[in-house]
Amino acid sequence: MSDRELNFAKTILGDRSYRDVPDDEVLRESERLLSAWMAGELRLERPKLYDHYALLLAALLRRTRELEARVAELEARRE
Numbered sequence: 001m002s003d004r005e006l007n008f009a010k011t012i013l014g015d016r017s018y019r020d021v022p023d024d025e026v027l028r029e030s031e032r033l034l035s036a037w038m039a040g041e042l043r044l045e046r047p048k049l050y051d052h053y054a055l056l057l058a059a060l061l062r063r064t065r066e067l068e069a070r071v072a073e074l075e076a077r078r079e
Contacts, residue, residue, distance in 0.1 A: 005043045008033060009052035018055060026059040 012029045013021055036042040 003043065005045045006033070007045050007052070009055045012055060018058070023059040023062055026055060027063070030056040030059070 008030075009018075011033060012026055033042065033044065037044045
């Protein structure tokens with residue numbers, strides 16, 4: 001484990017705007033970082049971690065809306 005604390009959002013975004021990072025990448029990298037953090041393999045800036053959950057939550061909200069629309073479309077076809 002490195003003693004260096006990673007910034008959650010900056011690690012995922014790099015030099016990009018949050019609008020330029022695909023939701024799939026945000027979700028994949030969030031899972032990787034959070035899993036490694038919980039296993040004690042990575043250190044994350046804890047005060048910042050809570051602030052940067054917004055990145056993950058925004059991707060999850062968009063994915064949820066997308067899935068709800070797909071379910072509604074499938075249900076409409078079935079009827």
